[in-house]
Amino acid sequence: MKFKQAMVLTMAAAMIAVPLSGCSGENSASGSTGDSTAPVSLELFSTKSENSEILKSLAADFHTKNPSVTITVTSPQDAGTVLKTRLTKNDLPDVLSMGGDATFTELQSAGVLEDLSKESYASNIQDSYKEMVYDVQKDAGKALYGVPYATNASGVLYNEEIFKQEGAEVPTTWDDFMALCKKLKNDGITPFELTFNDSWCTLPPWNSMAPDLQPENFTDDRLAGKTTFAATHQEVAKKYLALLPFAQEDYMGTTYADGNKAFAEGNAAMMINGNWAISEFKKVNPDFNVNLFAFPASNDSSKNYVTSGVDVLFAVSAESPNKEAAKQFVSFMMEKETAEKYITDQFAFSAVEGVEQEDETVAGVKKDIANGKVANFPDHYYPSGFDLAALAQEFAKNAAEGKDAEQNITDFLKQCDEKYDAVNVS
Amino acid sequence: MKKKNRRVASAFYFMVIPMALLFFTLHTLPFLQGVFYSFTNWKGYGKWAVVGLRNYIHIFSDPDIVQAYGFTFYFALFATILVNLFSLLLAMGLNARIKLKSTLRAIFFLPYILGNLIVGFVFKFIFANLLPPIGKALGIASLSVNILGTDNAWLGVLFVTVWQSIAFNMLIYLSGLQTIDHDLYEAADLDGATGWSRFKNITFPLIAPFFTINMVLCVKNFLMTFDQVMAMTGGGPGTATTTVSVLIYKRGFHGAQFAYQSADAVLLFLIIVAISLFQLFVLEKREAKLA
Numbered sequence: 001m002k003f004k005q006a007m008v009l010t011m012a013a014a015m016i017a018v019p020l021s022g023c024s025g026e027n028s029a030s031g032s033t034g035d036s037t038a039p040v041s042l043e044l045f046s047t048k049s050e051n052s053e054i055l056k057s058l059a060a061d062f063h064t065k066n067p068s069v070t071i072t073v074t075s076p077q078d079a080g081t082v083l084k085t086r087l088t089k090n091d092l093p094d095v096l097s098m099g100g101d102a103t104f105t106e107l108q109s110a111g112v113l114e115d116l117s118k119e120s121y122a123s124n125i126q127d128s129y130k131e132m133v134y135d136v137q138k139d140a141g142k143a144l145y146g147v148p149y150a151t152n153a154s155g156v157l158y159n160e161e162i163f164k165q166e167g168a169e170v171p172t173t174w175d176d177f178m179a180l181c182k183k184l185k186n187d188g189i190t191p192f193e194l195t196f197n198d199s200w201c202t203l204p205p206w207n208s209m210a211p212d213l214q215p216e217n218f219t220d221d222r223l224a225g226k227t228t229f230a231a232t233h234q235e236v237a238k239k240y241l242a243l244l245p246f247a248q249e250d251y252m253g254t255t256y257a258d259g260n261k262a263f264a265e266g267n268a269a270m271m272i273n274g275n276w277a278i279s280e281f282k283k284v285n286p287d288f289n290v291n292l293f294a295f296p297a298s299n300d301s302s303k304n305y306v307t308s309g310v311d312v313l314f315a316v317s318a319e320s321p322n323k324e325a326a327k328q329f330v331s332f333m334m335e336k337e338t339a340e341k342y343i344t345d346q347f348a349f350s351a352v353e354g355v356e357q358e359d360e361t362v363a364g365v366k367k368d369i370a371n372g373k374v375a376n377f378p379d380h381y382y383p384s385g386f387d388l389a390a391l392a393q394e395f396a397k398n399a400a401e402g403k404d405a406e407q408n409i410t411d412f413l414k415q416c417d418e419k420y421d422a423v424n425v426s
Numbered sequence: 427m428k429k430k431n432r433r434v435a436s437a438f439y440f441m442v443i444p445m446a447l448l449f450f451t452l453h454t455l456p457f458l459q460g461v462f463y464s465f466t467n468w469k470g471y472g473k474w475a476v477v478g479l480r481n482y483i484h485i486f487s488d489p490d491i492v493q494a495y496g497f498t499f500y501f502a503l504f505a506t507i508l509v510n511l512f513s514l515l516l517a518m519g520l521n522a523r524i525k526l527k528s529t530l531r532a533i534f535f536l537p538y539i540l541g542n543l544i545v546g547f548v549f550k551f552i553f554a555n556l557l558p559p560i561g562k563a564l565g566i567a568s569l570s571v572n573i574l575g576t577d578n579a580w581l582g583v584l585f586v587t588v589w590q591s592i593a594f595n596m597l598i599y600l601s602g603l604q605t606i607d608h609d610l611y612e613a614a615d616l617d618g619a620t621g622w623s624r625f626k627n628i629t630f631p632l633i634a635p636f637f638t639i640n641m642v643l644c645v646k647n648f649l650m651t652f653d654q655v656m657a658m659t660g661g662g663p664g665t666a667t668t669t670v671s672v673l674i675y676k677r678g679f680h681g682a683q684f685a686y687q688s689a690d691a692v693l694l695f696l697i698i699v700a701i702s703l704f705q706l707f708v709l710e711k712r713e714a715k716l717a
Contacts, residue, residue, distance in 0.1 A: 081680040088470035088684060093543050110469075197554065252663060253572020255554055274670050369554055385681035394664025401577060421487070423681065 029185045041070045045093035047079035047103070048312065050276055050374055051150075052269040056138035062332050065155045069325050071095075087112065094320040096355065100136050100146060100310030101377075102384030107315070108145045109138040114316040114323065121334035121352075129351040132310050132376050144381060145315060147330060148351035150343060154204050154274035154377070160289040162189060169295045170300040170364065174239065181246040184269050191246035193268035195259030196411050202392035203379060205272045208295035209236045211375030212303045219381045223424065237395070237409040239297060243272070243391060244399050252400045263290050276311065276360050278347040279331035293364045294373075305375035306368040311348060330388045346391040384424035431604060432699065463688045470684035481689035491690060493665065501669065509644055513592045517599035520687040526531050527664035527697050529579070531600075539591035546657025549586045552657075564656065579659050580667050587654050595640045602636030603629070631713075638709040649698050670694050679683075 044059060046052055058071055059071035073217060074093065076082045078105045086092060087385055098104055106299065107113055116122060117424035122144055129148040137145060158170075171177040181191040195201040211236050221227040248254065248268055257280075262280035263271045271277065272295065281288050294306045298307055314333060316326045332338060339352045349357050357366060395412040399405070464481055468474035485491050493560075499715070520531050537545065542642050555570045561569025575583040607631065655661060660675065661668035669688065678687030701704040 081676070084470060084679045084682065088679070106469075142596040188440065196663075197572060199660060250571040252559065252575030253554060253558070254575075255550075258470075258554060274684050385677065385683065387676075387681070390662060393662050395665070396576070397575065397666075418489075423488075 018413055031313075032213075035164055035193060039068050039070065040322045041072065042095060042320075042322055042326055042329060043093040043331070044073045044095045045079070046075040046312075047083065047096075047098040048078070048276070049079075049096070050076050051257040051312065051346055055236060057339055058333065058341065061338070065332070066325075066328065067399055069329070070174065071329065081108075090319070090343045092317040094317055094322055094326045096204065096315040096317070097312050098132055098146075098234055099150075099380075100148065100313050101380050102148055102382065104313065104315070105136050105138060106384055108136075108140065112318055113145040114236060114327075114335045115145055116147050116314075116316065116327070116330070117142060119147075119327065119331065120402075121331055124145065124225075124334065124353050125351050126260075126353055127370055128274045131309055131366075133313060133382075135376070135379055146310075148310045148311035148313045149339070150310075150312040150346060150348040150367075151308055151351055152276055152348055153362065153369060154208055154276050154307040154309075155272075155292050155295045155365060157263075157271045157275075157277060157290055158293050159263070159266060159269050160291050161290065162266065166269075168269075171296050172298050172304065175299055175301045178242065178297045181243075185246060185421065190248045190268040191270055192243065192248065192249040192251075192257050193254070193263040193400065194244075195254045195256045195271075195273075196252050196393060197254055198256040199389040199393040201256055201259075201273065202396055203273060203389050205295075206236065206388070206392055207377045207379055208272065208307050209239055209297040210378040211305050211307060212295070212297035213239075214378070219378070222420070223381075225424075227420075228413075230410075230413040230418070233413055233416070234409065236297075237412055238405075240392075240395070241399055241405050241409070244396065246272045246336070246425050252397050260284065264290075273349050274307075275349075278361055279345070290322065290361050291364045292362050294368055305373055306365045308349070308365075308369060308374040308379055309377040309380055333356055382420065386420050388416070391419060394405050435602055443645055447705045449596060460688045461692055463685045465689075466685045468482040468685040469682040470679065474685070477685075480692070481686045483685065485690055485693060488663065488666075490673065490677075491670075492669045494668050496703035497580070497667065498649055498651065498669045498671075501584065501651060502645055504584055504639065505651075506592070507646040508588045509591045509595055512588065513595035513640070514599050514637075516592065516596045517603055518625075518631070521600060522594070527637040535593045537590045538597075541554075542590065542653035543657045545586060545590050546654045549582070550658045553582055559650065561714070571682060574659050575663055577663075577666065583651075583654055583667055585650065588650070590654075591644070595644065598636050598640055599633060606632050634709075634713040638706065638713060641709060642705050645701055645705065646698050649694070 010082055035172065037241060039313075046055055053071055056073045059073055063070055064097055074107065079098075080101075083096070083103060084097070084106065087107065087110065092107075096107075096113075113351055114333075129151055130144065133144060133148055133387050134140070137143070162168075162184075163170075166189070168180055168183070169176075171180050172248045184191045200293060210233065213233075215221070215227070218227060222229070244251070248262070254262070256277075259271070260277055260280040261284050262268065264284035274291060278290060278292075296304045298304055314330045316323060316330060320326055320328055333342070334352055337354065337357055339350045339355045341354065342348070343350045344359065347357070347359055347362055356370075372383050391412060394415075395408060396407050398411075430636075463474075465476055465478060466474045467480075474654050501582045507613050513528075516534055520527060520534070522531075552575050558570050560570060561567075568578060570577075573579060589659055610628055611624070614620075621629060650671050651669045652675070655669055656675075659667045661672045671694070674687045674691050674694070678681045682688075690706075
């Protein structure tokens with residue numbers, strides 16, 4: 001009995017401890033140092049699965065021009081988390097292609113990125129997007145730790161054919177928007193395809209409405225604790241709930257992949273998401289006629305901004321042994337011709353001066369973007385541990401399960417404040 | 427009975443020592459590092475300082491962590507009971523002299539060979555795309571939507587976890603049942619013990635040690651449920667299916683709370699050790715009584 005007991009105990013203890021220890025690990029720094037002719041291999045890490053193909057093809061172009069440099073593109077699932085995990089191991093990729101979001105702020109404030117403001121291409125970037133990068137950097141002034149490259153636009157994606165059939169106009173005010181939804185529903189057409197089974201998909205409606213409806217200095221005031229979500233975001237939450245009855249059946253159970261497919265097949269008239277989804281639609285239905293308009297959250301149409309942020313910026317690891325080659329690659333990516341290839345493939349907008357998106361699928365917001373009628377994604381300014389997606393998903397789920405709207409809004413905004421404060425201490 | 431200075435063939439040391447070194451460097455050392463970091467404010471990178479027990483104290487007032495522990499215990503309780511119940515039933519069935527015994531054993535063991543993540547993704551698809559039409563056709567409201575997007579998401583995860591875990595526990599029970607001498611059953615037959623009383627008085631006492639192992643392994647496994655949740659719900663909807671392990675992973679890395687969540691991991695470790703010891707203590711006492 002004693003032996004067996006000991007054995008079982010050891011076994012149990014061993015098995016318990018395994019996952020706990022998965023957190024730390026060894027460095028695996030690799031790569032060769034040396035002069036420019038020695039073969040160099042770079043790792044380009046992308047946090048966007050949608051752009052890995054085009055990055056691979058552009059990396060191959062770069063390799064053709066610079067045969068000594070080979071670039072491997074990695075783009076794992078849940079890339080933000082993977083990136084932070086690798087940061088904990090001091091195993092940062094040489095070049096990063098990522099969003100101008102809280103993860104970027106984390107990296108930048110950890111001091112592991114290279115300042116690129118002195119590079120020649122830095123002066124060739126649209127100011128509004130440079131500002132967005134300055135905004136999310138910590139204590140960095142006009143240093144540029146990430147070069148804004150591609151920008152995105154979030155709003156309402158719509159099926160042009162259904163709109164034409166219905167004789168529908170693109171709405172520019174909230175009331176018109178609701179009237180349109182009602183009309184579509186009466187005609188037996190599902191107004192929205194929402195894909196709330198993936199928690200991040202609950203954010204686009206919030207991100208589109210909050211900049212239009214929140215007080216001007218909300219971001220700073222909230223950070224300083226001078227205001228609350230509960231005091232300022234009632235209207236956003238109320239309008240959020242107003243959208244849900246117009247969604248397809250079981251929107252809580254629909255995944256992003258399934259929803260994109262359904263939308264591309266014409267099962268709904270609109271989808272509240274961003275231009276990044278367009279390439280997904282085209283995979284299902286190459287002839288799909290889709291366009292994008294600014295989410296009309298307010299009845300004052302001058303306030304209805306296109307939500308546009310730095311979708312992709314390039315950063316170079318300060319600790320990379322191949323820093324020069326990495327910078328050379330970024331410089332190549334910023335060339336007009338390369339930037340055009342990228343945005344054409346991605347239906348994205350370029351931060352490089354003079355590079356314009358000509359595709360018709362995003363024509364609806366092109367003018368707004370060119371005129372600077374854009375607002376950055378509000379969640380780029382929230383602290384990184386603040387998981388708004390989980391809260392919004394719960395908010396929507398409660399609505400789907402018939403929770404009283406008033407109570408649901410109160411609870412949700414209270415949760416937002418509590419969770420925000422919980423991570424805003426450090 | 428100990429003999430001192432007895433020569434042991436050096437081959438045995440060659441078998442053990444390299445493994446011990448590997449085990450120590452790749453497992454024990456990182457584990458101890460994790461314990462150390464739980465006393466710091468390390469975010470996972472950058473500068474850090476030792477903060478003593480601050481992380482541990484903060485855990486108890488963190489609603490997210492408390493909620494995750496609540497859910498994890500709840501989930502582990504259901505999963506442990508269901509897995510042991512069904513695996514014992516299956517094992518007894520497959521131990522009887524039925525036709526197609528080997529084939530059936532192979533079929534029931536199959537889920538264990540598949541990776542947790544794969545099974546999770548497959549079931550995610552089944553719940554999202556295959557089940558709702560069936561639910562609709564049968565007129566069952568709760569099945570006509572994707573169960574993973576509702577308050578019942580945990581039942582979906584539970585079902586998959588139980589389905590997959592039965593295999594291994596069944597195997598342990600089966601090996602236990604095979605150690606029982608058939609003469610015992612024949613003797614019991616002569617004494618008129620059949621059905622429930624035969625199970626209660628002969629079968630169960632004889633496989634009690636296997637029950638102990640299964641209980642300990644189940645509780646430990648289910649308190650650390652991770653893969654299935656990550657694959658199927660990502661902890662959602664909202665935070666409804668967030669287990670402690672999922673929270674540690676998400677907040678530890680994505681939320682830059684490495685040290686804090688290390689403390690959480692150490693706490694989970696201590697809890698599991700305590701529960702396992704308690705189980706062993708109680709169940710072995712029962713074993714002794716039964717035998």
